Amino acid sequence: MSRLDFTAARLLRNDSRIARMSIPQGNLLADLDGRHVALIGNARSLAETRHGADIDAADLVIRINRAPMPSPISHGSRTDWLALATRLPDADRKRLDPDRILWMSPKRKRLDWQSASGAGFYLHPLADYDALRDRLAAPPTTGAMMIDLLLRAPLASLTLYGFDFFASLSLSGRRSADDVPHDFGAEGAWVEDLLHSDSRLRLRR
Known part of the structure; x- marks a missing residue:
């Protein structure tokens, strides 16, 4: 698809046309077969840990949005995939340099x-977003969408870092829970249920 066609499809909200540029979800999930995945949230509390070496030891490191990384000691240094729900400034794109x-x-x-x-x-897919929104009774965060997506894959493990469900706020901004549309209590309870039902999921606090 040309840039002009992409711009037109985006303005006209032609989702099926934009989706032609995407790898199929099944192929994406197949790429995770047998892999140990680290998903890095943006909780401020992560900066107080020493998880960096464990993060970088994962087979695949996935970060979220602008992905602040104040120190490799706490956050590691790799970014293999980047999950976005916002525009990415050029400086952050160059800093993170994701493969996907x-x-x-x-x-x-x-x-x-x-x-x-x-x-x-x-x-x-919009249908996947809508299904998770209905399950949580609120718009899901990017992190929640990634957890939902990744656990569909035949991965060996999924370890969450930097997820405290807004208890310490976010490194990527100064907004409070009242300033965002998400239900962090519902997301936290949902993840706790997943921790009990799916042995591949781990949460590093």
């Missing part, structure tokens, strides 16, 4: 050409 971008937001007008035309680009 996953666009998770239902807001397609925020999706930029550079992300959509990159190798291995993935567009998260």
Whole structure:
């Protein structure tokens, strides 16, 4: 698809046309077969840990949105995949240098050409977003969408770092829980249920 066609499809909200640029979800999940995956959230509390070496030891490291990384001691240094729900400034794109971008937001007008035309680009289906929103009774965070997606894969393990469900707020901004549309209590309870039902999932606090 040309850049002009992409721009037109985005403005016209032609999701099926934009989706032609995406790797199929089944192929994406197959890429995770047998792998140990680290999903890095942006909780401020992660900066107080020494999880960096464990993060970098994972087979695949996935970060979220602008992914602040104040220290390799706490956050590691690798970014293999980047899950986005917001536009990525050029400086952050260069700093993170992900191999693959996953666009998770239902807001397609925020999706930029550079992300959509990159190798291995993935567009998260609106139906999957809607299903998780209904389950949580609130718009899901990018992190929740990634957990939901990744646990569908035949991966060996999924370890969460930097997830405290907004208890310490976010490194990526100064907003409070009242300033965002998510239900962090519902997401925390959902993850606790998953920890009991899926032995592949781990939460590092």
